[in-house]
């Protein structure tokens with residue numbers, strides 16, 4: 001009987017069989033010709049890595065058990081004990097915690113660079129600085145980094161540029177084409193897109209770095225399971241459609257909220273008054289994604305009332321699923337910053353982050369109208 005599945009089945013196996021020693025020799029002699037052990041490689045996780053690699057225009061990628069593992073792999077691919085990294089001050093909370101509390105113990109030090117100074121790194125670079133970590137679109141203020149300028153500035157100082165492209169997705173921005181050396185994702189977010197997977201991926205622009213990423217994945221055991229890989233591949237197939245809908249809905253929500261008397265500020269790159277609107281337009285091919293933040297009155301009771309009244313935006317501290325949700329930066333992602341750091345980043349009591357989904361836009365607008373009433 002001939003079985004030819006249209007899509008890759010789930011290879012839910014930790015190990016693969018060999019008939020004889022010749023096959024074993026073939027495995028080692030012709031890399032990529034067979035599978036041996038799923039931590040080293042599995043058809044499902046390879047399919048995910050290859051699919052994202054293709055979308056990002058990379059030379060190779062590794063799929064990891066989470067976005068955090070992808071960040072860890074990317075930093076380790078470029079650094080060893082004694083090295084120093086630069087990190088954009090507007091960065092995912094997990095990334096700064098990883099650098100501050102774990103990588104520092106391994107002898108890798110960090111300096112944070114304020115958003116305004118990202119394109120002039122001279123004062124921050126040390127002889128042992130190896131890379132800059134930055135996000136295409138930052139959380140929660142949706143600041144957009146000019147990746148071409150950033151890559152030029154990094155390479156002028158001999159640094160690698162590592163971009164966390166989670167908020168943009170490769171549909172909106174492809175960092176490697178703009179000069180970045182590694183582009184990485186929390187696949188948990190837009191790439192899988194349905195809030196049912198925890199995964200990551202790191203993509204390298206050159207083959208040598210890609211090989212390092214894969215080796216780090218294998219030796220640190222950052223591997224992604226077959227089932228999670230399969231779900232992420234399934235989600236990825238609709239990424240382009242979803243990003244269009246997320247962007248379309250978010251722009252309508254942003255325009256609605258920008259004129260609402262209860263909303264003091266809307267942070268969304270698609271709005272004309274966003275400081276990097278033109279850059280976001282060019283770099284994002286006219287799409288701005290589904291993420292935004294809004295500033296309500298700086299009063300916890302006002303925020304509570306908004307959360308309780310909204311039915312379409314449940315509080316769920318993740319993002320980028322097909323169903324809308326909201327998060328609260330001061331109480332979650334940026335909870336452990338000092339009050340000065342929170343103030344400096346504009347993260348105050350009234351700041352709420354929305355992840356706009358792909359529901360009918362009339363439903364979302366009606367819900368927000370009601371929640372703010």
Ligand SMILES: *Cc1c(COP(=O)(O)O)cnc(C)c1O
Pocket residue numbers: 066067068069092094135139164166167185186187188189198199200
């Ligand atoms: C969620 C997120 C991460 C971490 O990803 P996990 O899959 O939760 O490990 C990293 N960077 C950004 C921008 C994120 O939103």
